[in-house]
Amino acid sequence: MTQVQLNSVRKQFGDFVAIENLDLYISSGELVALLGPSGCGKTTTLRMISGLERPSDGAILFDGRDVSEQSVQDRNVGMVFQRYALFPHMTVEKNVAFGPSVRGESRTEIARRLDEILEVVQLTPFRDRFPAQLSGGQMQRVAVARTLITKPSVLMMDEPLANLDTKLRLEMRRFIRDLQKRFGITTIFVTHDQIEAMELADRVAVIFDGRLAQFDTPERLYRCPRSLDVADFMGATNIYPGKLLSRSRVETALGEIDCPHQNDRSVGDSVHVLLRAEALDMNTGPSASEPPGLRGRIKTRDFFGASVMYRVVCNDREIDVTENARRMLEVGDDVWLQIAPEHVWLLSR
Amino acid sequence: MQRGNQRGNEALSARLSPFQKIYLLLVAGFIVGPFLPVIVQSLAFRWAWPELLPGTWWLEQRETSMIPLAWDYVLSPYSRVWEATVNTVFIGSVVTVICLAICLPVARLLARDSFAGKSAFEFFLSLPLIVPEAAIGIALLMIFIRLGLAGGYVGIIVAHLIPTIPYMVRMLAAVYQGLGREFEEQAMILGARPSQILWRVTLPMLLPGVVAGALFTFLVSTNIFLLTFFLGQGQVITLPTLLFSKISGGNLDTTAAAITLIVTLPGIILLIISERFIKEEAFGKGFGS
Numbered sequence: 001m002t003q004v005q006l007n008s009v010r011k012q013f014g015d016f017v018a019i020e021n022l023d024l025y026i027s028s029g030e031l032v033a034l035l036g037p038s039g040c041g042k043t044t045t046l047r048m049i050s051g052l053e054r055p056s057d058g059a060i061l062f063d064g065r066d067v068s069e070q071s072v073q074d075r076n077v078g079m080v081f082q083r084y085a086l087f088p089h090m091t092v093e094k095n096v097a098f099g100p101s102v103r104g105e106s107r108t109e110i111a112r113r114l115d116e117i118l119e120v121v122q123l124t125p126f127r128d129r130f131p132a133q134l135s136g137g138q139m140q141r142v143a144v145a146r147t148l149i150t151k152p153s154v155l156m157m158d159e160p161l162a163n164l165d166t167k168l169r170l171e172m173r174r175f176i177r178d179l180q181k182r183f184g185i186t187t188i189f190v191t192h193d194q195i196e197a198m199e200l201a202d203r204v205a206v207i208f209d210g211r212l213a214q215f216d217t218p219e220r221l222y223r224c225p226r227s228l229d230v231a232d233f234m235g236a237t238n239i240y241p242g243k244l245l246s247r248s249r250v251e252t253a254l255g256e257i258d259c260p261h262q263n264d265r266s267v268g269d270s271v272h273v274l275l276r277a278e279a280l281d282m283n284t285g286p287s288a289s290e291p292p293g294l295r296g297r298i299k300t301r302d303f304f305g306a307s308v309m310y311r312v313v314c315n316d317r318e319i320d321v322t323e324n325a326r327r328m329l330e331v332g333d334d335v336w337l338q339i340a341p342e343h344v345w346l347l348s349r
Numbered sequence: 350m351q352r353g354n355q356r357g358n359e360a361l362s363a364r365l366s367p368f369q370k371i372y373l374l375l376v377a378g379f380i381v382g383p384f385l386p387v388i389v390q391s392l393a394f395r396w397a398w399p400e401l402l403p404g405t406w407w408l409e410q411r412e413t414s415m416i417p418l419a420w421d422y423v424l425s426p427y428s429r430v431w432e433a434t435v436n437t438v439f440i441g442s443v444v445t446v447i448c449l450a451i452c453l454p455v456a457r458l459l460a461r462d463s464f465a466g467k468s469a470f471e472f473f474l475s476l477p478l479i480v481p482e483a484a485i486g487i488a489l490l491m492i493f494i495r496l497g498l499a500g501g502y503v504g505i506i507v508a509h510l511i512p513t514i515p516y517m518v519r520m521l522a523a524v525y526q527g528l529g530r531e532f533e534e535q536a537m538i539l540g541a542r543p544s545q546i547l548w549r550v551t552l553p554m555l556l557p558g559v560v561a562g563a564l565f566t567f568l569v570s571t572n573i574f575l576l577t578f579f580l581g582q583g584q585v586i587t588l589p590t591l592l593f594s595k596i597s598g599g600n601l602d603t604t605a606a607a608i609t610l611i612v613t614l615p616g617i618i619l620l621i622i623s624e625r626f627i628k629e630e631a632f633g634k635g636f637g638s
Contacts, residue, residue, distance in 0.1 A: 052534055072537045085535040089553045099539035102549070150539060 002062050002153035002186050003028040004049065009058035011044050018044040020210040031180050031187045033201035035194060041210040042190045046156050049188060051075040062153060078152030082159040084143040086131040092142050093127040099150035113149050121145040137168045141175070148183065157189035161196045173199050194234050198222065206230050224345055231274055231347065237320045238275040241349060244268060250346065254314045255294045259344040272347040277309065277322040279343035283336045284329070293336035301331055312337065390606035391420065423607040429586060430611055437587040438615055440502065441570040444509040445563045448517045456521030461530065474518060477511045485511060486579035493580060500582035508576040513566045520565065524558025564623045568616050588612040
């Protein structure tokens, strides 16, 4: 159990600043994702925590102890690379035993830990196979086992689910979560896929251009992004400029919308209004008791099996609405959209 | 998986068009062709000019000599074939080891890092292959005579490094490019020290390339005539120089043919060994996924 802290860490390659003043506090036993588009510096951050890169400035602390100058070998961290980096010339058993073996553990100790860890990752029947004879999921489990056998204080993973197909992703997601809870190991992983980050992490650090944009739980990140960039990256599509008519009502090109009471904004402020596609209610007629809602017409329909996404044109603006697929509306149908004020999120403009 | 491959191969051969077969035969002819007259010659008793096949075969004269005359001579100490073979193998081995030691770090640099003048370096890497060997040989000879290196092993070995290094660097750089950094980084994270990484991860993973490069270097070295001839000054004989002294009369006699066959032996043995080695050690066990 190790708590990891980055104190105004900066990394520069020549003239290129990869990471600018990054502060991050990761509690012991937490599962954290570093999320951002490619080239944003998230992998560099991971490499600095592992010790493969030295920060140009700032400090990295494990349990309050500065490890910035410690070599990779002495830092006792674990890393699972995106393409697993299994040694192709070694069997599963040799791969997994590599760590303890180069650290000079005794044969009996290595054998004992090997049996134990292979059992945990359910690879005992495959111990004599070579990596090329394994499936993607099995290779990843070998990579995880090879790392866990060294009892690292921090486990790092580079795009852990990226190379797996949909079915395996679900399985590996559970596997990683279970393992992480079981060993209580502080885990940090890097991804450019917001779904992967939300699926796995306790908290997600969103990084843009070497700067930390937001560090929050997946739910907060999704519902309450702090900037337009974060909202956009988390997959928000319905973002409209607007102006506050009162502290709980905003005017947009779609029409007037009720929003949560804004304590720190004043009437007349310019804002961006974020409407989650799945939070919108779509009625086939005007609501009798309530205000009638925003009137629109369905322009396109995309069917995803469990859910359906409609694109509705409202006052010449397009708005996406996602529903679960219990009913199907037709393209060209007239609809009335409503959204509960608590699902409306405002961003400063 | 293997069975699938075999079935694939059968299907492939069934699908070959006559043209494809002709091309394959053509290449096979170029590969095997040169060996046929040499083998025939070494078994001849007399093979005069206009005859397509030897006029007298050794077999017809076996009362005169127990084994073919050519082979009788070659295997006798007078031919100096044994001495030349030992020299050839010794020089080839030393050249290969030195070449590897020089080229491994350079290949790593070329494959992984960028530095000022890298593209120029890569461009000029092939220069020794473009300049005629005779020119290099003469230039080196003049320098080496002054340095006292002419007529000895050291001079020949240094000279052999000139045409072999460009090939070796290129081959190793290609394998290094295929070997991502992450394997060595992974080993570091797992706690391996630099020497452990080299012996347990880097070298085994580079093995197919190292073997191929070493094989190639050895074969090139064992076949170099001109540089060996210039710098050996007749004091160090190798198989190519010995052979040349036999055929310099403009006539491939039976002993020359036998020596030719001897010259090919180290290469053939090495080819067989490395082929098995590369297949079983590396590719069979999961490279190339």
